[in-house]
Amino acid sequence: MDITIISKETIKPSLPTPNEHKFFKLCLFDQLQLITYLPMVLFYPKKEGHSEISHIITQLKKSLSETLTIFYPVAGRRKDHTFITCNDEGAVFLEAKVNHTMVEFLTPPKLEYLNKLLPCEPNKMHSYDEDLPQVLVQVNIFNCGGIAIGTCNLHTLLDGCSGSLFQTTWTAICRGCNDDLPRPDLFSASSFFPPLNNLNLHDHVGKKKNNEVLDGQKKCSTRRFLFGLESINILRYKAKEDDESFKFPTRYEALAAFIWKHMTLACKMEEFEDIKRPSLAMHILDMRRRMGEPFSRYTIGNILWPVMVFCETIDEETDIKYLVKICKEKFGKISRELFVRVKNGPSMLGSNECVDLPQGVENRSPIPVVLTSWCGLNFSELDFGWGKPLWGGVRGGDQETLPNVAVIMETHQGMEAWFTMEIQHIANLENDIEFLRFALPNPSVSNIYL
Incomplete structure (x- = not known):
């Protein structure tokens, strides 16, 4: 090319x-x-x-x-x-x-x-x-x-x-x-949220060591899967609590739980000793709507909050209904009141009140999965004067980057998820039959052009 x-x-x-x-x-x-x-x-x-x-x-x-x-x-x-x-x-x-x-x-x-x-x-x-x-x-x-x-x-x-x-x-x-x-x-x-002059949280990040790659980066490959509207609805139905008083999970909640499960399984398939490793999902939430005034969709900056969700065991039998439940519980704790407390005492950012994880989890090497949604960000509507884009892509190829990251976006056909995983793990993800049963093949676009 x-x-x-x-x-x-x-x-x-x-x-x-x-x-x-x-x-x-x-x-x-x-x-x-x-x-x-x-x-x-x-x-x-x-x-x-x-x-x-x-x-x-x-x-x-x-x-x-x-x-x-x-x-x-x-x-x-x-x-x-x-x-x-x-x-x-x-x-x-x-x-x-x-x-x-x-x-x-x-x-x-x-x-x-x-x-x-x-x-x-x-x-x-x-x-x-x-x-x-x-x-x-x-x-x-x-x-x-x-x-x-x-x-x-x-x-x-x-x-x-x-x-x-x-x-x-x-x-x-x-x-x-x-x-x-x-x-x-x-x-x-x-x-x-004024800046701190003595913030040193990332002193260990972004520095070269003996010409090696930056800390945290690994050789990763990118894959994309398209989930049709019917597939999303099936996932939402599977993830709904049995109690009729519970609402159906959102599209993001259902798909993110499904992805979390199968990315974790893909990583565990590589080594037998990984079977017992717990899993840790980090959901990147937009704070603007939860915060309210003075923030709005026009507010510039990284108004983002990482929500950590820990799961002791994820295996083939894990029900995404359970994963949705524990995610929703964590999402429900993210409120304006929490942000105001951070404003008044930024030092609490590293406290258990914000991170909310079991004690000693960092010593157990949990499998990390990062999930973020770009739904509602209007990229598919961007018109320079020649009409809306036919398609939008995020990234591709093999590169040094943070592994186990999934970006979820809206499409006219449903939703698509972009995965960046370590090279040896990405094949496990593709070969997961249950995963691919819900994923539709890439849509043909040739009829749109010709």
């Missing part, structure tokens, strides 16, 4: 950032994030009436420049553990040629080449002293005239919700809808 970079430049804000905004204060939860890029690739097939590619590239650059003026911290660089210097250094913008048609690339999606459509290596952990751009963009032009836009947002400031708002604003400006732009709330996060 030949993908050639033909140009690279830096896009600066259309207007300089005022002096009073030169230093942007991060929030406490920004400080807690690993320094890594969140990826997304959106595919737009060529349609009748499309402008010339040169005009499209020009419009993308111009609208990105205007968007950076509104999101001025995104054009800056992190210079300290507590703030971003808003120096208008800008976003990196690459243009690439793909020596294939979009149909060839997407029938079925070539995940092993997906990272080549991204402007940098996704999900790689960087050290805190690196001078990194907040946003990178790669515009990929296929032989057929279709376009795939790959973006990488630095997790320092932009979580999934913030990144979605940034791209929603960019697309609106690009298609000429400047009158009703969503305005970012840049200050509520750091006002409510």
